[in-house]
Amino acid sequence: MAGKYGPSSVTLTLEDGPGGTPRGLENFTLNGLSAKDMSEMVESHGLGDSWKERTPTGLLDSAEIELEMIWDTTATTGTHAIFLAMDDGPQDDGRELVAVFGDSKTWTRDVRLAEREVIAAKDDIQKIKVKLIPTGAAVWS
Numbered sequence: 001m002a003g004k005y006g007p008s009s010v011t012l013t014l015e016d017g018p019g020g021t022p023r024g025l026e027n028f029t030l031n032g033l034s035a036k037d038m039s040e041m042v043e044s045h046g047l048g049d050s051w052k053e054r055t056p057t058g059l060l061d062s063a064e065i066e067l068e069m070i071w072d073t074t075a076t077t078g079t080h081a082i083f084l085a086m087d088d089g090p091q092d093d094g095r096e097l098v099a100v101f102g103d104s105k106t107w108t109r110d111v112r113l114a115e116r117e118v119i120a121a122k123d124d125i126q127k128i129k130v131k132l133i134p135t136g137a138a139v140w141s
Helices: none
Strands: 009-016 020-022 038-041 052-064 063-069 095-101 105-119 125-139
Touching: 052 125
Parallel strands: none
Antiparallel strands: 009 020, 009 095, 038 052, 063 125, 095 105, 105 125
């Protein structure tokens, strides 16, 4: 149904390794998710222009995705298992990240796991932070 939606209507899945099994992340994610798409631009103003001008290069991209999550050691479905295998070779496939917003508006993006940090802090639960680097096309459906 068209309209406004809150955080409980979002689902987020990521493959647990390059070419692996999709695993749910929405119940672990603490900082939310931004599906940010960008068009690369170059400055194209001349010497006599009083305002900056920009022209798209034809390249599209998405921003790096940083997730802060609850660290969970449940076999196969916990964040420790999902982020255990770093993407460390040029032959690795990307991991498919799928975010579904509101009334099934789906954003699909291949990403690479570039960083993983497990954090234990005083007066807090144990957490994991990851950085995902987009690769290839982002698709809305």
